[in-house]
Amino acid sequence: MTRLLAACLVFACILLAPAQAARLVSQVSNDSVEITSSFDGERMTFFGTIMPDAGSPDKTVEGPFQVVVVVLGPTQNRVARQMTNNFGIWSNTAQVEFKGFPSYFHVLSSGRLNEISDITTLTTNNILPESHTLVARSEDWWRGAVFGQQLIRLMTQDGLFGVQENGVNFLSDNFYSARLTLPSNAPPGPYIALTYVFKNGEIIARKSEGFAVRKIGFERFLALSATQQPLAYGLICVLLALFTGWLGGVIFKR
């Protein structure tokens, strides 16, 4: 029944807008990014081709297409804080919390975002950085918006947020590739890459791929023991410190 319905829908789509029936075949260069002791960032490539939809009579699809790749990192609860001067001393006085805020967010596109589509489409699909600040937990809407802007600015300074409007290159009419350099401070966790294909301002195809940024080997072992065996980890730190101190004394015959 569902299949029949889906088939009907596909058929209807083909009838209504034959030129827009497209699908995306895409791939990420690495499905996992491994953090080792010498981790200093990682270069990734997203590539794909836009093809006619399955069952479509067309052999090729007509462009011009615009492609937007959105890379999202694991979510965290973040606060933005503001310092003010009270009695001559600068201190944090106001803060707004953003629950489930992405720890990493980069947009790569084949052209200027405001030329690719309208602001409503971009916001509802979370393509603009500002769309993530709507989760502000603040009574005051205006304050939430101000702190959200500042948070995006701070994240951009740290290289965790970014928009590259020339990040996607078309190698032929319907084959694209996008390059992204994950910074060394990219937080570990599950990442998702969402690819949108636009034509005349409308999304005609989309696809999502996951990849993981994770610590491996010794780094993973250390990070895991710090959170799962904190007492043993602390004891080992102390023993290591005592041993290093003792050894230093022996070597230098103090």
Add this chain to the structure above:
Amino acid sequence: MQIYLPIAEMSVNLFFLVGIGGAVGFLSGLFGVGGGFLLTPLLIFSGVPAPVAVASVTGQVVAASTSGALAHYRRGAIDLHLAMYLVLSGVLGAFGGVAAFALLRDAGQLDLVISLGFLILLGSVGSLMLVESTRAILKQRKGVVVRERLPNQHNWIHGLPMRVRFKKSRLYISVLPVLLIGLFIGFVGSLLGIGGGFIMVPALVYLLRVPGNVVIGTSLAQVVAMMAATTILHAVQSQSVDILLAFCLMVGGTAGAQFGASAGKYLRGEQLRGLLALLVLAVAIRFGLSLVIAPADPFSMAVVGGMR
């Protein structure tokens, strides 16, 4: 050569870490202090998150003080009885300090308290030390023989109840001031990531009249035991001890301390104290300025809820 720190979740130059560890170790060997009061601010200014810096430096202070404590122990220059009282109350204070640390971090006021704490503590200790050492230097220039304080000189503190006999220090004093000093240093040390040697030594000398030959050893033994306990507390409570960061600092620190200790032999005691006072004051002024000068960026951000 870059090295990735698994807890701080950032990559730092390995030589930079060992280098500042060594430089601070040299100074700590020279002046006979743990060096935490220099290392924690240096790490914070170079981008390490404040919680990770404070917790990891605690581990480094243990290593920096161990070789000195062992050397003093072999010479029999530690009053273990007195150190035990200081450690017990110190660990109790550290519990409070680590709990306050977690509360302040979540409220976003940790940086302010660290800055204020360093300013007040280093400012007052530094000024006192500067005045005292300048007087000593001037007196010596005039040719006045500086009279050493005698251990049996008493003040009001020696009149308190609950007296205990400390054989090695040749003291028969109340335990209340001893416990109070331990408690205070435990609290402040775990909150600010410092060993507290530069508060402990003057407190033992001027308040308790502990004789000079056991002061340094006892203070070092207390720092080792208390900071070891604090490291474990930080590891359990805030899970922000970065063992790789701490180890890099330890290696630089223990090596630097040996050179510092031999360089220290060429300077006289009051000159050393005067130089240390200037250093302490410089750090205090740096923190004071950061409180009053308008920040370049009034906005900051932080991850809350401990999601890693």
